[in-house]
Amino acid sequence: MAKLIITIFLLCFVATGARAQTSNDVSWAKRVDTGSQVVTTLQFYFHDTLSGSNPSAVRVAQPQSSSSSLGGFGNLMMIDDPLTEGPEKNSKLIGHARGMYGQAAQNDLELIMVLNYGFIDGIYKDSSFSLLSLNPAMKTVREMTIVGGTGLFRLARGYALAQTYWIDPTTGDAIVGYNATIVTYI
Numbered sequence: 001m002a003k004l005i006i007t008i009f010l011l012c013f014v015a016t017g018a019r020a021q022t023s024n025d026v027s028w029a030k031r032v033d034t035g036s037q038v039v040t041t042l043q044f045y046f047h048d049t050l051s052g053s054n055p056s057a058v059r060v061a062q063p064q065s066s067s068s069s070l071g072g073f074g075n076l077m078m079i080d081d082p083l084t085e086g087p088e089k090n091s092k093l094i095g096h097a098r099g100m101y102g103q104a105a106q107n108d109l110e111l112i113m114v115l116n117y118g119f120i121d122g123i124y125k126d127s128s129f130s131l132l133s134l135n136p137a138m139k140t141v142r143e144m145t146i147v148g149g150t151g152l153f154r155l156a157r158g159y160a161l162a163q164t165y166w167i168d169p170t171t172g173d174a175i176v177g178y179n180a181t182i183v184t185y186i
């Protein structure tokens with residue numbers, strides 16, 4: 001008996017919920033179920049240059065009790081890194097990764113990435129996605145979260161897999177390969 005009452009209660013609840021979703025019963029909000037998704041996969045390279053007279057990554061903050069190494073907890077970098085089609089430095093420029101990353105782990109090398117990946121090539125010109133994620137930098141392949149975007153990447157959800165293509169251990173300069181998968185709606 002109790003089971004039956006619970007079942008009836010649940011059925012009423014589901015029915016009410018469904019009605020509220022399909023009727024546009026307020027003037028200021030509308031729900032449309034389009035059901036259609038677009039999956040975009042991207043492959044590009046990220047050039048992070050700390051050395052030289054024109055670095056694309058600069059340290060903007062550091063903890064008071066500083067270990068001066070890049071890996072020190074609390075170090076914060078601002079970047080404007082070129083994104084290219086292939087791994088070579090002179091490969092076609094397709095966009096820029098702009099924003100910040102900082103060393104966010106006390107006993108590991110883990111970076112908090114707060115970055116906008118903006119594109120300038122083809123139909124992706126003026127589209128961008130935002131990546132907000134911890135980057136476990138010592139892993140061979142780092143998985144990171146894509147949380148939104150503009151232009152063709154409006155309402156983006158997705159992830160990026162990053163793998164170092166080349167690194168200079170002395171300067172920290174690096175070229176990183178990215179494979180990103182992004183879901184948007186038509």
Ligand SMILES: *[C@@H]1O[C@H](CO)[C@@H](O)[C@H](O)[C@H]1NC(C)=O
Nearest residue numbers: 043141161162163177178179
């Ligand atoms: C990225 O995709 C390419 C081509 O499919 C593949 O060779 C490479 O292993 C992928 N890299 C990562 C980190 O997933």
